[in-house]
Amino acid sequence: MKILMISSFLPYPIYSGGHVRLYNLISELSSIHEITLVCEKRDNQTQKDITEVEKICKKVITVERRKQWSSGNLLKTAVSSKSFLTTGHTNTDMKNKIKKELENDKFDLIHVETFYILQNLPETSLPVVLAEHNVEYQVYGRYVDQVSKIIRPILSLDIAKIKKEEEAAWKKVSALIAVSEDDKKVMEAKGLKLFIVANGVDVEKFSFKNKKPSFAKASAGEARKILFIGDFKWIQNRDSVGFIINDVWPSINLKHKTENLKLWIVGRKIPDSVKNLTNDPNVIFDEESSGKPTQELFHEADVLLAPIRVGGGTSYKILESMSCGTPVVTTPLSAESLNAENGKNILVGQTADELANQTVKLLNDNKLYEKISKNARELIEKKYTWKKISNDLDSVYKSII
Numbered sequence: 001m002k003i004l005m006i007s008s009f010l011p012y013p014i015y016s017g018g019h020v021r022l023y024n025l026i027s028e029l030s031s032i033h034e035i036t037l038v039c040e041k042r043d044n045q046t047q048k049d050i051t052e053v054e055k056i057c058k059k060v061i062t063v064e065r066r067k068q069w070s071s072g073n074l075l076k077t078a079v080s081s082k083s084f085l086t087t088g089h090t091n092t093d094m095k096n097k098i099k100k101e102l103e104n105d106k107f108d109l110i111h112v113e114t115f116y117i118l119q120n121l122p123e124t125s126l127p128v129v130l131a132e133h134n135v136e137y138q139v140y141g142r143y144v145d146q147v148s149k150i151i152r153p154i155l156s157l158d159i160a161k162i163k164k165e166e167e168a169a170w171k172k173v174s175a176l177i178a179v180s181e182d183d184k185k186v187m188e189a190k191g192l193k194l195f196i197v198a199n200g201v202d203v204e205k206f207s208f209k210n211k212k213p214s215f216a217k218a219s220a221g222e223a224r225k226i227l228f229i230g231d232f233k234w235i236q237n238r239d240s241v242g243f244i245i246n247d248v249w250p251s252i253n254l255k256h257k258t259e260n261l262k263l264w265i266v267g268r269k270i271p272d273s274v275k276n277l278t279n280d281p282n283v284i285f286d287e288e289s290s291g292k293p294t295q296e297l298f299h300e301a302d303v304l305l306a307p308i309r310v311g312g313g314t315s316y317k318i319l320e321s322m323s324c325g326t327p328v329v330t331t332p333l334s335a336e337s338l339n340a341e342n343g344k345n346i347l348v349g350q351t352a353d354e355l356a357n358q359t360v361k362l363l364n365d366n367k368l369y370e371k372i373s374k375n376a377r378e379l380i381e382k383k384y385t386w387k388k389i390s391n392d393l394d395s396v397y398k399s400i401i
């Protein structure tokens with residue numbers, strides 16, 4: 001097939017979950033389909049980055065990404081029915097370039113990544129596939145529940161706009177894709193038929209590593225590391241790391257009896273607002289390691305602590321950690337999205353005490369640690385390889401042609 005793919009981002013360098021997903025799906029699909037990509041490009045992305053994506057596409061067309069946080073966007077949002085999110089992705093240049101491609105070439109279908117870029121698609125008779133990485137209004141809605149009551153009404157109004165726009169977009173397309181069962185249930189409640197095409201992981205890159213038993217590591221005087229990793233521009237990660245530092249980590253320290261345990265927080269440009277949450281010398285803020293291959297971080301860590309409370313979809317860091325054999329402690333929100341089973345291939349807690357208890361159990365019980373580690377890898381190999389995920393997406397394409 002000849003596919004016109006439209007995205008709000010150029011998927012290289014591979015920094016975020018959206019980049020991971022789109023780059024790997026295009027890479028897999030390009031062996032059987034001819035893909036033209038039209039996408040927004042940020043100022044920090046170069047011709048070299050475009051060239052990398054051109055290696056897996058027939059053609060790559062970029063438009064400059066408009067600055068989201070601008071007085072113009074804020075004013076437009078305040079006086080219009082459009083949300084701040086949609087306003088920031090309204091792009092006349094993109095619409096014109098898409099129109100030109102449709103006039104000059106023949107495509108079998110159009111694939112759109114995320115609803116807020118769909119507005120730039122001209123009227124067309126071609127079948128359109130819309131892939132939603134999250135239910136966006138739920139992501140922002142969970143965040144608003146935790147902010148000051150003073151600004152809550154303003155944010156709530158914008159979320160109401162997002163909800164209206166997002167649900168309208170779902171109804172316009174030929175096929176709607178969710179990445180998790182939870183997101184699927186939200187969409188089905190609106191009477192929509194849809195498909196699940198989950199997030200995936202490169203199982204060769206994120207290879208399984210049998211780790212030194214936890215007790216042996218501790219007795220050898222080596223520090224055991226509880227890892228949190230994330231891009232701190234995202235609401236989900238700022239919320240999670242604050243919850244860990246303020247609530248979960250103190251509870252772990254009360255319950256864990258051995259010394260030399262570190263909370264290892266890795267990310268680019270960790271905000272001062274995060275660093276100022278603690279002066280505990282056993283909490284390590286590590287920006288330098290964010291430049292290392294991610295699989296090396298998982299191989300070095302003993303546990304991934306990922307209490308995702310704001311967000312949807314499935315977390316790449318959880319998938320990648322499971323693939324590497326590093327056990328994950330997370331919330332029901334993430335575990336259910338993966339169809340992972342508490343006590344079998346993941347450990348789950350809702351409150352700070354529950355998450356701390358699960359983390360300490362892993363550190364103190366080598367048999368449990370080995371069981372979770374091996375079962376997690378088996379789950380990834382069975383359900384979450386990019387080959388399987390791309391086959392699922394190809395099936396969606398075939399169903400509407």
